[in-house]
Amino acid sequence: MIRLEKRPAPSRAWGVAAPLLAVTLTMAAGAGLFALLGTDPLAAIRTIFWDPLFNEQFASYSRPQLLVKAGPLILIAIGLSLGFRAGVWNIGAEGQYIMGAVAGAGVALAFYPLEAWFIFPLMVIAGGLGGWAWAMIPAILKTRFRTNEILVSLLLVYVAEQVLASMSLGLMRNPEGGGFPGSRNLQQYPAAANPERIAGTGMHWGVVTALIAVIATYVLLHRHMLGFQIRLAGQSPRAARFAGVDPNRLVVICLGTSGALAGLAGLFEVAGPAGQVSIDFNVGYGFTAIIVAFLGRLHPVGILLAGLLMALTYIGGELAQFMLGLPAAAIQAFQGMLLFFLLGVDVLSNFRIRLGRREVA
Amino acid sequence: MDLSAINPVVLTASLMVAATPILLAALGELVVEKSGVLNLGVEGMMITGAICGFATAVETGSPTLGFLAAMAGGAALSMVFGVLTQFLMSNQVATGLALTLFGLGLSALLGQGYVGVKPPATDRLDLGPLADIPVLGRILFSHDLVVYVSLALVAGIWAVLRFTRAGLILRAVGENHDAAHALGYKVVRIRLMAIAFGGAMAGLGGAYLSLVRVPQWTEGMTAGAGWIALAIVVFASWRAGRVLLGAYLFGGVVVLQLNLQAAGVAVPVELLSASPYLVTILVLVVMSADRGRAALNAPACLGRVFHASS
Numbered sequence: 209m210i211r212l213e214k215r216p217a218p219s220r221a222w223g224v225a226a227p228l229l230a231v232t233l234t235m236a237a238g239a240g241l242f243a244l245l246g247t248d249p250l251a252a253i254r255t256i257f258w259d260p261l262f263n264e265q266f267a268s269y270s271r272p273q274l275l276v277k278a279g280p281l282i283l284i285a286i287g288l289s290l291g292f293r294a295g296v297w298n299i300g301a302e303g304q305y306i307m308g309a310v311a312g313a314g315v316a317l318a319f320y321p322l323e324a325w326f327i328f329p330l331m332v333i334a335g336g337l338g339g340w341a342w343a344m345i346p347a348i349l350k351t352r353f354r355t356n357e358i359l360v361s362l363l364l365v366y367v368a369e370q371v372l373a374s375m376s377l378g379l380m381r382n383p384e385g386g387g388f389p390g391s392r393n394l395q396q397y398p399a400a401a402n403p404e405r406i407a408g409t410g411m412h413w414g415v416v417t418a419l420i421a422v423i424a425t426y427v428l429l430h431r432h433m434l435g436f437q438i439r440l441a442g443q444s445p446r447a448a449r450f451a452g453v454d455p456n457r458l459v460v461i462c463l464g465t466s467g468a469l470a471g472l473a474g475l476f477e478v479a480g481p482a483g484q485v486s487i488d489f490n491v492g493y494g495f496t497a498i499i500v501a502f503l504g505r506l507h508p509v510g511i512l513l514a515g516l517l518m519a520l521t522y523i524g525g526e527l528a529q530f531m532l533g534l535p536a537a538a539i540q541a542f543q544g545m546l547l548f549f550l551l552g553v554d555v556l557s558n559f560r561i562r563l564g565r566r567e568v569a
Numbered sequence: 570m571d572l573s574a575i576n577p578v579v580l581t582a583s584l585m586v587a588a589t590p591i592l593l594a595a596l597g598e599l600v601v602e603k604s605g606v607l608n609l610g611v612e613g614m615m616i617t618g619a620i621c622g623f624a625t626a627v628e629t630g631s632p633t634l635g636f637l638a639a640m641a642g643g644a645a646l647s648m649v650f651g652v653l654t655q656f657l658m659s660n661q662v663a664t665g666l667a668l669t670l671f672g673l674g675l676s677a678l679l680g681q682g683y684v685g686v687k688p689p690a691t692d693r694l695d696l697g698p699l700a701d702i703p704v705l706g707r708i709l710f711s712h713d714l715v716v717y718v719s720l721a722l723v724a725g726i727w728a729v730l731r732f733t734r735a736g737l738i739l740r741a742v743g744e745n746h747d748a749a750h751a752l753g754y755k756v757v758r759i760r761l762m763a764i765a766f767g768g769a770m771a772g773l774g775g776a777y778l779s780l781v782r783v784p785q786w787t788e789g790m791t792a793g794a795g796w797i798a799l800a801i802v803v804f805a806s807w808r809a810g811r812v813l814l815g816a817y818l819f820g821g822v823v824v825l826q827l828n829l830q831a832a833g834v835a836v837p838v839e840l841l842s843a844s845p846y847l848v849t850i851l852v853l854v855v856m857s858a859d860r861g862r863a864a865l866n867a868p869a870c871l872g873r874v875f876h877a878s879s
Contacts, residue, residue: 214876297662353858359800363850366793367843374839498666537677544671548649551659551667
């Protein structure tokens with residue numbers, strides 16, 4: 209009989225090994241899924257995980273895409289990880305991402321066609337504030353009325369999507385766009401554009417910000433009192449209260465930070481790779497970032513690696529779609545599967561497996 | 570603007586149709602939460618049920634088989650959640666989210682060949698002369714079977730939870746799993762059964778959406794219905810009767826805003842489309858602001874991990 213015995217403290221070795229095992233298991237299960245869809249599973253796995261980086265034909269296009277896609281994922285996931293550690297569940301990052309993009313693009317469009325150095329910094333501030341303000345709604349409702357932040361933040365995603373639709377069809381519609389929905393293209397407005405900083409790398413300001421966020425969060429969590437309080441509140445809310453940690457303050461800080469970072473991610477996306485506010489410019493980074501945060505074990509360095517891996521599945525997925533006719537939804541299911549395996553193998557870091565006869569508990 | 574085009578009788582009848590998917594999913598989640606498990610994957614199970622039911626109905630030509638397949642699909646997906654949270658003791662919030670993300674992907678994958686296909690029509694229940702009663706006949710006696718099943722389930726779940734031994738055991742497991750375990754009840758087994766029931770109900774709700782309410786298959790067609798079902802359980806403070814009230818209230822808002830859009834009221838369309846979500850948030854705030862009630866009724870072990878040795 210297999211029995212699970214709780215470990216006194218989570219195993220550190222398994223903490224590192226579990227995500228790797230989960231990725232391996234997901235690849236195996238994914239191969240099965242692709243085989244069911246009638247695609248050669250080995251070719252599919254190679255196209256998704258190997259070709260974007262090392263295939264001579266595609267790598268020159270795909271490699272820069274890695275940072276372009278990983279940037280927003282890492283930036284959002286870093287913010288989410290703070291909350292997830294403290295037991296504050298912000299799952300509406302997608303909405304905060306949209307609102308950040310709308311606020312930032314709004315600043316740019318208000319100044320159009322002025323060319324001035326201060327426009328881009330103002331947009332960055334507006335983007336962060338937009339996401340922050342959207343996240344403050346669940347935060348204030350949680351602290352004032354004890355309303356569940358999971359439901360409120362998620363429901364606000366649908367509201368944000370309506371705001372986005374309203375903006376791209378109305379207020380922000382390009383007056384020279386011939387009646388098509390969507391704003392002016394910010395890539396063609398130098399003062400507001402967020403182009404590649406180093407040619408051929410995909411590195412834009414959003415990626416730089418993501419790297420800064422990784423380092424800052426690492427310092428915060430391991431060297432700062434607030435980081436200690438966040439970890440304490442997540443592991444033992446009762447102990448945290450006795451230690452004088454104000455739970456409401458943590459809710460506001462965690463939701464505010466994750467909202468601001470998601471808003472920044474949205475802004476850098478709309479000013480850079482996406483280029484314009486349009487009805488469907490958001491592609492679900494806010495939700496995928498939840499997987500990234502867990503895959504990275506809520507640790508900044510882990511999130512950095514997980515973000516790169518998840519970006520790879522996006523790029524490889526597109527490539528597989530193009531080369532092998534693998535449906536786009538297969539990659540979405542694949543990403544969801546990864547989170548399942550990850551949560552499943554986590555049992556190994558918290559429990560020991562014992563073989564033997566079960567006693568009467 | 571022409572408000573006279575809105576017929577209150579038709580409005581009430583279509584309100585019941587609009588509310589039924591959410592009512593079914595919320596009733597399932599109510600039972601799951603009463604057993605002490607928080608399954609945030611309702612959205613994923615609903616949309617999986619929607620495509621399972623849709624595909625089966627299209628292939629076999631029978632909506633009834635479609636509804637059954639949807640229940641099976643929802644329950645099967647919920648068992649992934651069940652195994653992870655009950656045997657591998659994973660975090661319920663995270664696992665529920667994973668279920669939703671996976672369900673959205675899986676359903677899009679399954680539904681590839683079904684976009685733009687018309688499903689077989691679900692017949693209205695023939696209640697003979699009752700349907701000819703003015704006003705009441707249109708509102709109460711001209712629906713399909715699933716609407717009546719959902720109403721019967723409200724009464725059934727209320728009665729089971731309140732008056733039967735099975736309901737008492739379910740509540741005991743949800744209120745204090747250690748005590749229930751000490752009394753010899755199989756906590757994990759009971760919870761797995763509750764989770765499967767919740768999955769089947771969410772699947773049925775999803776299929777009602779794709780086979781009757783819309784009726785069509787589009788990716789992501791549940792559009793937050795599963796999350797609203799979760800909110801309605803909180804709004805109902807874990808009581809079956811109030812779930813009915815909440816779902817119909819929500820159905821009313823949905824139908825009314827659609828009618829107002831059609832009538833061309835001078836309110837932005839986007840604001841009307843967002844109104845169901847805004848109303849849900851508002852209602853959640855009002856409910857949770859009432860300190861005593863919401864806290865008293867939530868099952869005490871909701872979302873807590875059970876391990877027999879601890």
